[in-house]
Amino acid sequence: QVQLVESGGGLVQAGDSLRLSCVASGRTFSYYTMGWFRQAPGKEREFVATISRGGGMSDYADSLKGRFTISRDNAKNTVYLQMNSLKPEDTGVYHCAARAGDYGTRSPSGYDYWGQGTQVTVSS
Helix, strand or coil: CEEEEEECCEEEECCCCEEEEEEEEECCHHHCEEEEEEECCCCCCEEEEEECCCCCCEEECHHHECCEEEEEEHHHCEEEEEECCCCHHHCEEEEEEEECCCCCCCCHHHCCEECCCEEEEEEC
16 A cells, blocks of 8 residues: 655746656556546546656657646655646646556556645636
């Protein structure tokens, strides 16, 4: 089992950047494929990005490619989400998630453990 705690959210203006962090504790971090998801008020949770166990492969929601970057540091048990050129439509609660399986899943149902989330609000 693994516990996940996100941080780094906040209130920013359109065009600003934020870097989210998610620290894992429990079972060996490098065992898990990691993902970021977000949920806006009144909407379903949606895929943002995922990264393989060793960090060599990553995938992004099509609408976010070029603005968001996922990375991980297995020595620090941490996965990051660098978000640039933020837009008001990026507002939501951002959750990290861990998958005890192979890389390549965009569906929330494919992830086994979730953090509580960190709020990101982008004003226009």
